Amino acid sequence: MHIKRPEKTSPECIPNLLALRDSLELLGGKWKLLIVLHISCRPKELQHFKKLEKEITGISAKMLAKELKTLEENKIVTRTIQNTRPVTVTYALTAYGESLIPIARDLQQWGLNHRKIIKEK
Amino acid sequence: MHIKRPEKTSPECIPNLLALRDSLELLGGKWKLLIVLHISCRPKELQHFKKLEKEITGISAKMLAKELKTLEENKIVTRTIQNTRPVTVTYALTAYGESLIPIARDLQQWGLNHRKIIKEK
DNA sequence: CGGGATCCAATAAGATACTG
DNA sequence: CAGTATCTTATTGGATCCCG
Numbered sequence A, B: 001m002h003i004k005r006p007e008k009t010s011p012e013c014i015p016n017l018l019a020l021r022d023s024l025e026l027l028g029g030k031w032k033l034l035i036v037l038h039i040s041c042r043p044k045e046l047q048h049f050k051k052l053e054k055e056i057t058g059i060s061a062k063m064l065a066k067e068l069k070t071l072e073e074n075k076i077v078t079r080t081i082q083n084t085r086p087v088t089v090t091y092a093l094t095a096y097g098e099s100l101i102p103i104a105r106d107l108q109q110w111g112l113n114h115r116k117i118i119k120e121k
Numbered sequence C: 001c002g003g004g005a006t007c008c009a010a011t012a013a014g015a016t017a018c019t020g
Numbered sequence D: 001c002a003g004t005a006t007c008t009t010a011t012t013g014g015a016t017c018c019c020g
Helices: A017-027 A032-040 A049-055 A061-074 A097-118 B015-025 B031-041 B049-055 B063-074 B096-118
Strands: A077-082 A086-092 B075-082 B090-091
Touching: A017 A032, A017 A061, A017 B031, A017 B096, A032 A049, A032 A061, A032 A077, A032 A086, A032 A097, A032 B015, A049 A061, A049 A086, A077 B096, A086 A097, A086 B031, A097 B015, A097 B096, B015 B031, B031 B049, B031 B063, B031 B075, B031 B096, B049 B063, B049 B090, B090 B096
Parallel strands: none
Antiparallel strands: A077 A086, B075 B090
16 A cells, blocks of 8 residues: 655645544543444443443443543443433443444554564564 | 444454554554654655654653654654764654554544534534 | 542653763 | 653552442
């Protein structure tokens, strides 16, 4: 794959990097895209907080709660309190949140390939 | 855009999330993709350490050096010491590193759109 | 159960000084 | 100039406890 690179700095190139900053600020941590992809892997009925906590190895409840809250504030997931005793909470991707799936998959694919590249050294 | 979601958990879905972890561990911080895109915006001759430091607002020399070192170890950039007095160092994307450009651009585009979405609330 | 609040350890990152 | 080392501060994240 060859990507052309401008010979001179294009005027709009630098300013738009602010948008990348925004994305990285929101999504750049270890967990958020992982959570998004995890939710997308599951049928809606199974996306309980507890399930996510168990499936996402290494995440603490505190982290998961914090990350989900941020994702909710950014309209990427919805939070639904179920009428159970005791209370359970389920999460789902919004339609907007699903727009992150291709990006997450690309990164996933890249990581899969990267492991090979690095192993070769 | 509608993305189909499996009704049942696909067996290969969860394990592959390890690949996403790898990607996020390497690229998930605030700076690396930003650096990659910055380098890609510039003609090769201008990608000096000092230039990058000045252009990437908010990054410290220490951070930049550390991030570039990691990127180099992961074969995403090359590091070239110039025969100048005093010494200067230039960085360039490898062909492999260029494979990150589409991902970075997608994230950039997503961030551009996201700003609109969030402003609406 | 989900998730704050608090406290504490581990880590990351700024400032500064120093070398090839 | 491009880093590295050291010191110090800021931030993160885990552990625990509590409440609806």
